[in-house]
Amino acid sequence: MLKISDVKTYYGNIQALKGINVEIAQGEIITLIGANGAGKTTTLMSVSGIVPPRSGDIFFEGNPITGLKPHEIVELGICQVPEGRHIFPYLTVLENLDMGAFLRKDADGVRQDRDYVFSLFPILANRRHQAGGTLSGGEQQMLAISRALMARPRLLLMDEPSLGLAPLIVRQIFGIIKKINEESRTTIFLVEQNANLALKIAHRGYVMENGRITQTDTAADLLNNEDVRKAYLGV
Amino acid sequence: MNYFLEIFLGGLTRGSIYALIALGYTMVYGIIELINFAHGEIYMIGAFTALIVASVLTLLGFNTLSVFILALVLAVIYSCCYAFTMEKIAYKPLRQAPRLSALISAIGMSLFLQNYVLLAQTSDFLPFPRLIPDFDFMEPYAHIITTQEAVILITTAIFMTILTIFIKFTRMGKAMRATSQDKVMAALTGIDVNRVISFTFIVGAAAAAVGGVLIASHIGMINFYIGFIAGIKAFVAAVLGGIGSIPGAVLGSFVLGWTESFCTGYVSSDYEDVFAFLFLVLILIFRPAGILGRSESNKV
Numbered sequence: 001m002l003k004i005s006d007v008k009t010y011y012g013n014i015q016a017l018k019g020i021n022v023e024i025a026q027g028e029i030i031t032l033i034g035a036n037g038a039g040k041t042t043t044l045m046s047v048s049g050i051v052p053p054r055s056g057d058i059f060f061e062g063n064p065i066t067g068l069k070p071h072e073i074v075e076l077g078i079c080q081v082p083e084g085r086h087i088f089p090y091l092t093v094l095e096n097l098d099m100g101a102f103l104r105k106d107a108d109g110v111r112q113d114r115d116y117v118f119s120l121f122p123i124l125a126n127r128r129h130q131a132g133g134t135l136s137g138g139e140q141q142m143l144a145i146s147r148a149l150m151a152r153p154r155l156l157l158m159d160e161p162s163l164g165l166a167p168l169i170v171r172q173i174f175g176i177i178k179k180i181n182e183e184s185r186t187t188i189f190l191v192e193q194n195a196n197l198a199l200k201i202a203h204r205g206y207v208m209e210n211g212r213i214t215q216t217d218t219a220a221d222l223l224n225n226e227d228v229r230k231a232y233l234g235v
Numbered sequence: 236m237n238y239f240l241e242i243f244l245g246g247l248t249r250g251s252i253y254a255l256i257a258l259g260y261t262m263v264y265g266i267i268e269l270i271n272f273a274h275g276e277i278y279m280i281g282a283f284t285a286l287i288v289a290s291v292l293t294l295l296g297f298n299t300l301s302v303f304i305l306a307l308v309l310a311v312i313y314s315c316c317y318a319f320t321m322e323k324i325a326y327k328p329l330r331q332a333p334r335l336s337a338l339i340s341a342i343g344m345s346l347f348l349q350n351y352v353l354l355a356q357t358s359d360f361l362p363f364p365r366l367i368p369d370f371d372f373m374e375p376y377a378h379i380i381t382t383q384e385a386v387i388l389i390t391t392a393i394f395m396t397i398l399t400i401f402i403k404f405t406r407m408g409k410a411m412r413a414t415s416q417d418k419v420m421a422a423l424t425g426i427d428v429n430r431v432i433s434f435t436f437i438v439g440a441a442a443a444a445v446g447g448v449l450i451a452s453h454i455g456m457i458n459f460y461i462g463f464i465a466g467i468k469a470f471v472a473a474v475l476g477g478i479g480s481i482p483g484a485v486l487g488s489f490v491l492g493w494t495e496s497f498c499t500g501y502v503s504s505d506y507e508d509v510f511a512f513l514f515l516v517l518i519l520i521f522r523p524a525g526i527l528g529r530s531e532s533n534k535v
């Protein structure tokens with residue numbers, strides 16, 4: 001479904017991605033783990049077209065998307081829940097959700113999906129008229145995920161959804177990520193530092209170091225891999 | 236009492252014009268954090284376009300009302316084209332560059348447009364025809380408010396109302412609000428950010444052109460330098476109200492308009508600018524982000 005082929009991405013003169021290859025099949029949850037500064041966020045931003053690669057190619061369902069504008073990439077069905085949530089602070093919860101459905105024309109479907117995300121995260125329904133910026137961190141993360149779901153994505157990119165959240169909420173959110181994948185068959189590309197949890201819900205995983213992919217395997221095998229356990233699981 | 240009312244309405248009229256220009260400053264700043272120094276020139280170009288159109292149409296024997304409407308519409312269209320092109324040439328290539336570069340590009344654009352009009356026209360003041368006739372039914376109130384002033388007030392009110400509804404309820408309006416709050420996220424929800432930016436420049440230019448035509452017709456003369464003076468005042472108004480905020484720009488404009496007109500009415504017109512800027516400094520000391528400004532980066 002998504003193929004990242006020898007992608008190199010730069011910030012000015014700094015090279016953040018040094019030729020990475022990733023493949024994701026329809027219906028999978030793939031996780032990308034790695035230390036701070038490894039280039040995980042840059043990978044997602046390259047796919048979304050926010051930081052376009054300098055060389056290499058990205059294919060979505062067989063078609064090249066390298067060089068497309070971010071909004072054109074969203075139009076194809078690739079949505080992102082960015083690192084740090086990026087909630088529109090002065091829009092209400094409802095308005096934030098509407099922004100997620102910005103490109104959709106089917107008002108009925110949008111209404112159904114709104115009810116669906118409220119059923120996933122009932123707390124958001126209670127806060128619907130509250131400004132996004134006044135929500136707690138956990139609520140903002142729920143809103144960020146819900147906003148992305150409002151677009152009915154075919155591929156959902158998620159950047160560290162567990163960042164800064166209490167363990168209980170993290171488990172709740174990971175449960176919902178799994179549920180989204182199973183119920184709507186949404187393909188998920190999950191970037192995480194919480195490698196333990198991520199590898200438990202993912203099918204396969206990639207390990208990234210210094211802008212390079214150093215390992216890839218099934219999630220189960222990565223969980224048992226000695227190097228990975230030492231470096232990312234803290235055991 | 237009548238004298239007070241006259242001064243009050245005079246200030247409101249000035250404030251309306253400042254508000255029409257200040258909109259462009261505040262909206263553009265809200266979206267791309269740029270002080271568009273060339274914005275005043277757009278207002279001046281609007282006035283010159285109206286002057287040319289009105290002169291030609293009057294020669295051709297059109298009646299007053301159709302001259303007014305056509306001059307206004309063409310001035311708006313022409314100014315919008317200028318603003319659109321200016322953004323594409325002078326600002327868009329500098330989107331990723333340091334802020335200061337874009338600011339200098341804006342100052343360059345402002346000087347370029349001033350000198351271009353100076354060469355194409357003249358440095359002298361040119362008489363500007365009265366586009367708005369005095370209506371007979373306004374006669375009894377003429378000592379308080381002239382037809383010209385009434386038209387300025389009503390046009391501004393209509394423009395602001397439409398703009399408010401537009402930003403609150405339309406798709407493009409929502410896209411503008413989202414873009415002003417978080418550009419990256421706006422792009423990630425499928426908003427074409429470049430289009431939103433172009434559109435913002437166009438709305439600002441339309442408002443400025445309307446202001447330019449109305450005030451030129453009220454005062455009766457224009458030259459290449461009017462954009463600079465009015466631009467500075469409107470910019471002050473935008474900062475006073477809280478740059479980036481639309482209601483702030485309108486409020487700041489009225490505050491500035493009243494300050495000037497009460498100063499002229501009760502003290503002396505010589506001190507009008509002194510009072511205006513003193514007021515600006517005082518307000519900024521107590522509210523550094525302006526009257527309605529938010530300290531962080533939300534705007535529209």
Ligand SMILES: Nc1ncnc2c1ncn2[C@@H]1O[C@H](COP(=O)(O)OP(=O)(O)OP(=O)(O)O)[C@@H](O)[C@H]1O
Pocket residue numbers: 011014015016034035036037038039040041042043083193
């Ligand atoms: N806007 C930027 N300008 C310059 N360099 C950047 C920029 N963003 C990221 N980098 C650099 O690119 C490299 C990869 O950063 P990236 O944000 O992709 O890492 P990450 O794996 O997401 O890290 P984290 O886990 O801390 O979020 C880092 O060395 C970082 O310093």
Ligand SMILES: [Mg+2]
Pocket residue numbers: 040041042083159
């Ligand atoms: Mg990151």
